[in-house]
Amino acid sequence: MLSEIPPIPSQNDARPSVQIDGVSKSFSGVTALEPVSLKIRKGEFLTLLGPSGCGKTTLLNLIAGFLEADSGELFINSELVTQVPPHQREIGIVFQNYALFPHMSVAQNVAYGLRTRRVPKAEIAERVRETLALVKLEDFADRRPRQLSGGQQQRVALARALVIRPRVLLLDEPFSALDRNLRTAMQVELKEIQSRLGLTTVFVTHDQSEALSMSDRIAVMSRGRIRQIGSPTEIYDCPQNHFVSTFVGDANLFSATLVETDGKKVSLNVGETRLPLTTYQDELPAAGPVTLFVRPEQCRLSAAGQDGAIPATVALSVYQGSYAEMHLDCPTAEGGRVMLRVPASEALPVGTAVSIALPEQGPAIYAKEEAAA
Amino acid sequence: MSKRPFLGWFASPSILIAFGIAASFLAIVQYSLRAYVPGSLDPGGLTLDNFTTLWKLVYGQAFVNTVLLCFWTALFTLLIGYPLAYAMVRAQSAKLRSAILLISLTPLFLGEIVRTYSWMIVLGNRGFVNTALKQLGLIDQPINFMFTMTGVVIALVHFTLPIVVVMLAAALSHIDRNLERAATSLGAGRVVVFATVTLPLSIPGIVAATSTAFAWTFSAFATPQMIGGGKVQTISTLVYQVGFASFNFPLAASLSLVGLLFTIAVLAIFNTGIRRLEKIGAH
Amino acid sequence: MKKSTLDHVLDWSGRILLTLILGFVLLPFFVVLIASFNDSAILSFPPKSWSLRWYANVFEYRDFGAGLVNSLKIAGIGASIAIVAGAGFAYVMDRYDFALKGLLNGVLMSPLIIPNFTIGLGLLILSTSASLPRTIWLVIAVHVIIVLPFVVRSVYVSLQNFERRYEQAAESLGASPLHVLVTITLPLLVPGLVSGALFAAILSFNEFTASLFVVNQRTQTLPVAMYNYVREYADPTLAAVSVIYVLVVAVLLLIVHKFFRLEKVLNVE
Numbered sequence: 001m002l003s004e005i006p007p008i009p010s011q012n013d014a015r016p017s018v019q020i021d022g023v024s025k026s027f028s029g030v031t032a033l034e035p036v037s038l039k040i041r042k043g044e045f046l047t048l049l050g051p052s053g054c055g056k057t058t059l060l061n062l063i064a065g066f067l068e069a070d071s072g073e074l075f076i077n078s079e080l081v082t083q084v085p086p087h088q089r090e091i092g093i094v095f096q097n098y099a100l101f102p103h104m105s106v107a108q109n110v111a112y113g114l115r116t117r118r119v120p121k122a123e124i125a126e127r128v129r130e131t132l133a134l135v136k137l138e139d140f141a142d143r144r145p146r147q148l149s150g151g152q153q154q155r156v157a158l159a160r161a162l163v164i165r166p167r168v169l170l171l172d173e174p175f176s177a178l179d180r181n182l183r184t185a186m187q188v189e190l191k192e193i194q195s196r197l198g199l200t201t202v203f204v205t206h207d208q209s210e211a212l213s214m215s216d217r218i219a220v221m222s223r224g225r226i227r228q229i230g231s232p233t234e235i236y237d238c239p240q241n242h243f244v245s246t247f248v249g250d251a252n253l254f255s256a257t258l259v260e261t262d263g264k265k266v267s268l269n270v271g272e273t274r275l276p277l278t279t280y281q282d283e284l285p286a287a288g289p290v291t292l293f294v295r296p297e298q299c300r301l302s303a304a305g306q307d308g309a310i311p312a313t314v315a316l317s318v319y320q321g322s323y324a325e326m327h328l329d330c331p332t333a334e335g336g337r338v339m340l341r342v343p344a345s346e347a348l349p350v351g352t353a354v355s356i357a358l359p360e361q362g363p364a365i366y367a368k369e370e371a372a373a
Numbered sequence: 374m375s376k377r378p379f380l381g382w383f384a385s386p387s388i389l390i391a392f393g394i395a396a397s398f399l400a401i402v403q404y405s406l407r408a409y410v411p412g413s414l415d416p417g418g419l420t421l422d423n424f425t426t427l428w429k430l431v432y433g434q435a436f437v438n439t440v441l442l443c444f445w446t447a448l449f450t451l452l453i454g455y456p457l458a459y460a461m462v463r464a465q466s467a468k469l470r471s472a473i474l475l476i477s478l479t480p481l482f483l484g485e486i487v488r489t490y491s492w493m494i495v496l497g498n499r500g501f502v503n504t505a506l507k508q509l510g511l512i513d514q515p516i517n518f519m520f521t522m523t524g525v526v527i528a529l530v531h532f533t534l535p536i537v538v539v540m541l542a543a544a545l546s547h548i549d550r551n552l553e554r555a556a557t558s559l560g561a562g563r564v565v566v567f568a569t570v571t572l573p574l575s576i577p578g579i580v581a582a583t584s585t586a587f588a589w590t591f592s593a594f595a596t597p598q599m600i601g602g603g604k605v606q607t608i609s610t611l612v613y614q615v616g617f618a619s620f621n622f623p624l625a626a627s628l629s630l631v632g633l634l635f636t637i638a639v640l641a642i643f644n645t646g647i648r649r650l651e652k653i654g655a656h
Numbered sequence: 657m658k659k660s661t662l663d664h665v666l667d668w669s670g671r672i673l674l675t676l677i678l679g680f681v682l683l684p685f686f687v688v689l690i691a692s693f694n695d696s697a698i699l700s701f702p703p704k705s706w707s708l709r710w711y712a713n714v715f716e717y718r719d720f721g722a723g724l725v726n727s728l729k730i731a732g733i734g735a736s737i738a739i740v741a742g743a744g745f746a747y748v749m750d751r752y753d754f755a756l757k758g759l760l761n762g763v764l765m766s767p768l769i770i771p772n773f774t775i776g777l778g779l780l781i782l783s784t785s786a787s788l789p790r791t792i793w794l795v796i797a798v799h800v801i802i803v804l805p806f807v808v809r810s811v812y813v814s815l816q817n818f819e820r821r822y823e824q825a826a827e828s829l830g831a832s833p834l835h836v837l838v839t840i841t842l843p844l845l846v847p848g849l850v851s852g853a854l855f856a857a858i859l860s861f862n863e864f865t866a867s868l869f870v871v872n873q874r875t876q877t878l879p880v881a882m883y884n885y886v887r888e889y890a891d892p893t894l895a896a897v898s899v900i901y902v903l904v905v906a907v908l909l910l911i912v913h914k915f916f917r918l919e920k921v922l923n924v925e
Contacts, residue, residue, distance in 0.1 A: 099821035113829030383744030397778030484862030491684030592771030594865040
């Protein structure tokens with residue numbers, strides 16, 4: 001199932017729209033962002049994904065120019081902009097709470113960026129109308145922002161950012177204030193507009209499902225570093241380290257001992273069980289204590305005592321409608337628990353002794369010390 | 374790019390005013406060290422005589438009076454300000470809350486003269502209180518409020534109440550109501566909840582309010598001047614008297630200076646207290 | 657939920673206490689109101705007959721009118737200067753770091769601790785030793801110094817609560833710093849600025865102690881004129897002035913309350 005990993009797209013296809021070279025930032029001695037380098041292709045939808053405090057918002061603010069980098073250079077369309085103030089960067093931003101100017105109407109909000117550019121009045125009117133049509137808000141031009149629903153406010157924010165024909169669109173957790181149904185609808189709408197306009201977009205979120213569904217590429221960040229960058233499939237199917245494996249999707253982790261390595265073929269002990277496996281990783285940790293990672297959907301339940309499977313006991317079964325989540329007590333698992341999903345009809349009673357069979361291909365092995373990070 | 378585009382424009386008017394404040398402060402310091410030349414507004418040579426003069430009984434008495442006034446005023450203001458602030462913060466209806474706030478604030482916005490004059494009419498020998506008590510047959514002779522410490526304290530409590538209520542209300546409104554609900558759920562009655570949760574949590578606010586009440590009373594002038602009528606001398610009334618009756622600016626300056634140092638010392642003590650308390654309350 | 661006897665006792669004693677305290681706060685103003693309509697020149701209660709003569713007196717006594725004009729001038733000019741200087745300083749305090757920032761703040765806020773009589777004396781001595789005439793500008797200077805900390809605080813609080821994202825959004829849309837200031841920051845700060853200025857004007861209008869040190873016959877403010885009147889005459893004319901004064905200030909306060917909600921201005925919500 002994992003044999004066909006898509007090739008990592010070459011980053012030299014075209015001139016990058018945004019190029020970040022060794023940009024770093026710290027606040028009063030506390031590092032918010034380690035030196036980061038990144039190229040974003042023209043028209044690409046790139047997501048910065050990570051928990052709060054991982055540096056994703058700092059990186060966004062550096063691209064926007066609201067923060068000044070401690071080191072490194074930043075290029076937009078090959079133009080060096082490191083020292084350029086925000087109002088000359090020609091970047092569109094949609095903020096978390098939209099930051100619609102409360103003292104202006106919808107039309108005035110959208111026109112703001114054109115006014116500052118001294119665009120002729122007639123053209124302003126025309127472009128505001130066009131852009132409001134693009135976000136389906138033609139009839140709301142004279143309303144005040146607070147008279148609009150959350151979804152409408154977000155469209156105004158998007159229109160205001162788009163009307164200036166920005167070189168890059170920055171989205172700072174724009175969906176977090178919306179309820180779930182509206183959020184999905186807005187995601188589709190935004191993605192459509194973005195690909196229609198071929199707009200280079202940097203999207204900041206802590207929501208993995210948003211990231212997986214919208215992005216061309218995802219940069220997973222933690223503690224001021226990019227931990228992995230790749231397409232949504234790469235990130236989900238082939239996480240390269242412990243952090244990415246647990247932050248994106250569900251993960252089962254076992255304490256294991258790596259016995260021997262032969263290319264991508266490895267042999268390891270999980271408790272008493274000897275497992276031969278093939279991983280997708282190019283680099284493997286040295287022999288010794290390691291962490292073994294498997295997605296829940298790759299694990300299978302089998303009868304207790306089966307050869308080459310890991311023993312466990314059913315601790316809890318959580319009914320989820322179409323399936324049941326089985327939580328198993330497993331002494332060799334990190335944290336003592338393993339979770340996997342079975343059809344609801346196949347849920348086992350609490351206390352049943354079982355064993356967990358792993359696929360020969362698919363799991364990954366991370367150096368043990370990473371678990372602490 | 375300039376990171377502080379408006380610094381010069383925005384800061385210069387206030388810098389000018391700061392220079393004015395500093396200059397007038399230096400003028401006081403300088404005059405306090407100069408000799409008094411009777412009959413002249415210009416001071417004489419350098420001397421420390423002004424400060425030795427302050428040891429005289431009349432000045433010492435003014436200090437004692439001022440401190441006593443501050444103490445009694447702060448005490449009574451807290452005693453009646455706390456229930457008021459509590460009622461305001463806990464009032465169920467927004468209208469009642471607004472009404473309490475507006476009424477408690479009224480004295481703040483009326484200025485010293487109107488307030489003090491009103492109290493003169495209330496407390497005078499033929500004023501409202503004495504007439505009422507007489508007609509009720511409770512007294513034969515009028516009670517002396519005018520020209521007494523009691524009268525001054527009553528008017529000063531009225532004067533200090535608004536700011537104390539505002540500060541206590543701010544402190545009380547920042548107490549998480551769930552803490553009280555938690556105490557109630559654990560079986561504490563209203564009195565116990567108040568004594569074990571609300572009151573302790575509002576102590577930093579109480580200390581802050583006390584320190585402000587102290588500073589306000591210390592700098593009060595019209596009330597001790599008009600109700601004390603020269604019988605209750607405070608530092609403020611004495612500074613005015615020395616400055617304008619005998620035009621002894623050097624002595625007035627040194628008296629102000631000593632008073633100011635005293636205020637700063639007392640407020641510094643309060644501030645350390647508040648900081649300690651906030652550390653305890655910090656999460 | 658059933659209330660216990662103790663609850664009822666607490667409820668009622670609380671209500672009575674509240675009424676008594678509010679009565680204490682309002683008592684002097686009621687007494688003044690009654691006194692102002694008392695026909696007799698000697699204060700006594702209750703009045704034997706009623707009249708409006710003290711109100712007529714108010715308008716005949718020149719010093720009150722002149723004092724009112726001075727007070728309005730001083731409050732108007734002083735509050736305007738204070739709001740410009742104070743808003744600028746609050747902005748600088750909120751946004752920038754610069755050398756001696758703490759010292760400048762300390763000096764400008766010091767009038768919160770320094771008693772008004774000391775401030776008045778200081779400027780009196782300063783103007784005397786510099787041989788400056790005691791004009792209305794000296795009084796205005798004293799008032800600006802006294803109200804400035806309150807203005808700075810009021811604007812500073814507004815700035816602290818200010819959503820910086822609005823400014824960032826404007827910047828990202830191509831607005832220069834000056835353009836951001838004029839089209840975004842200032843319009844959104846208007847409530848804070850107006851309430852700060854009104855607050856300053858009311859404080860200045862009421863200021864008495866420091867003014868007493870720096871005014872002369874020509875520049876005396878209304879409170880000083882009132883004080884001088886009490887020292888010379890014992891009739892209830894001042895009660896009439898007080899009633900008018902209370903009414904004017906109450907109306908002003910109600911207006912402020914209507915537009916800005918005092919709870920918000922005073923941070924007791």
